[in-house]
Amino acid sequence: MLLSCWENRLFICWVMDNQFVFDLNDYTCEFFALIRREWGFVEKLEHVSVTPQKTALVKANGVTKIFRSRNGETVEALTPTTIDIAEGEFLSLIGPSGCGKSTFLRILAGLETPTAGSLEWRDGAPSSGSDIGFVFQEPVLLPWLTILDNVRFPLDVLGVGKQESTERSKAMLSLVGLADFNKALPKELSGGMRQRAAIARALVYKPRIVLMDEPFGALDLLTRDRLNDELLGIHAETGSTIVFVTHSIEEAAYLSDRVAVMSARPGRIRTVHELGLNRKRSEALKDDPEFHRWLATLRKELK
Ligand SMILES: Nc1ncnc2c1ncn2[C@@H]1O[C@H](COP(=O)(O)OP(=O)(O)OP(=O)(O)O)[C@@H](O)[C@H]1O
Ligand SMILES: [Mg+2]
Numbered sequence: 001m002l003l004s005c006w007e008n009r010l011f012i013c014w015v016m017d018n019q020f021v022f023d024l025n026d027y028t029c030e031f032f033a034l035i036r037r038e039w040g041f042v043e044k045l046e047h048v049s050v051t052p053q054k055t056a057l058v059k060a061n062g063v064t065k066i067f068r069s070r071n072g073e074t075v076e077a078l079t080p081t082t083i084d085i086a087e088g089e090f091l092s093l094i095g096p097s098g099c100g101k102s103t104f105l106r107i108l109a110g111l112e113t114p115t116a117g118s119l120e121w122r123d124g125a126p127s128s129g130s131d132i133g134f135v136f137q138e139p140v141l142l143p144w145l146t147i148l149d150n151v152r153f154p155l156d157v158l159g160v161g162k163q164e165s166t167e168r169s170k171a172m173l174s175l176v177g178l179a180d181f182n183k184a185l186p187k188e189l190s191g192g193m194r195q196r197a198a199i200a201r202a203l204v205y206k207p208r209i210v211l212m213d214e215p216f217g218a219l220d221l222l223t224r225d226r227l228n229d230e231l232l233g234i235h236a237e238t239g240s241t242i243v244f245v246t247h248s249i250e251e252a253a254y255l256s257d258r259v260a261v262m263s264a265r266p267g268r269i270r271t272v273h274e275l276g277l278n279r280k281r282s283e284a285l286k287d288d289p290e291f292h293r294w295l296a297t298l299r300k301e302l303k
Contacts, residue, residue: 055122056084057209057241058108062117065103076266077103080117083260083269085209085243087122090235092244092252093269094302095262101245104267105211108243109134126208133202133210133240137217139194141186141201148173148182151201158205172200175234192223196230203238212244216251225283228254232281249298253291254281261301271301 062080069075078100085091093101106112108119109132119125126132141150148169155165173179176196178189186194195215202210216224228251235242246252252259256275263270275294277285285291 055087057087057122059084059120060104060108060117061120063104063107063114063119064116065100065107065112066115078107078114079266079268081268082117083272085241087241088239089257090232090242090244090255092246092256092259093262094246094249094252094259094298095267096264096302097247098265098267099262100265100267101262102213104262105134105213105243105245108132108209109211123208131208133205133207135195135198135202135210135212135215137214139186139191139198141194141197143186146183146185147178147189147197150186150197151204154201154205160205169200169204172204173197175203175237176200176230190223192219192227195219195227199231199234203234203240206238207240209241209243212242214245214247217247224251229281231255236279249295249302250286253277253294253298254285259294259298261298273297 060081060083062082063078064080065076065078067075067077081100081104093104095101103112107114110126141147142153145153148166151169151173152165155168156162160168170179170182173182176199178193178196178200181189181193181197186197189197199215202212216227219227231242232255234240244252244255253275257279258272258274260269260272262268273294277288277291277294
């Protein structure tokens, strides 16, 4: 462990692999450090910014899930899993198939009950109908409703007045680039457009947290890249807290403030990396050596 002082603040750093994991007690920061493993000490510290720490929106304390099948067999999907999710952050979960990523998201969404452990929400337990947005791998849209009505649907359920719900839905569709498709039916849209509509619907009621389970997994690479950039724009604009499950290391590194790496079944969060990359992502980041160092680190951890 290293102690380091920067702009009169104390940084507590653990050297892990060739990266830093850091904790500033009352502060968090976006910075990264490179160390040369063979030197064993700091070669360069690049400070980007220090911001007051965002309070945890939800703390998962030792969340465990054991499924019981009808014939009495048990499957331990999650061993005690602990993580704080900060308000406004973009957190990705990566890990091998079957390690409990979807299970963890479903527990966060209140769709599954943990066998042990608990979730501690800062402002009380959310209502799954209005405080949590969920985006699945396949966009789930009602085929008989127009795109506008699909997006407006949760607001109607919540009893929001028609004029307000229409205005909010149109604004959200515009944000995801579907302003010209309000009156279209889902079958008239491409897969990527349907997924954008599903994202608009998940965000329209301004949920406290948006949970996304491999939302772009079924899309071609070009569409996926475009939607990644759109999602970053939406995240910057709305300030939503996003927990994002993906199998793509590159997608996780490109999108996230932090990446949590889960170990194989029974899953648990092995490490959480604060990437400290420039929040203003652009394609150029994909050529950045630091970005590639993160890809190598994450890939190695997944092996
Ligand atoms: N409802 C259920 N009943 C029984 N077992 C389940 C249930 N849901 C999940 N599991 C088991 O829990 C484990 C974790 O499943 P989960 O879907 O969370 O994995 P995952 O990390 O999302 O995998 P993938 O990357 O393939 O989507 C798996 O072994 C799965 O078979
Ligand atoms: Mg899954």
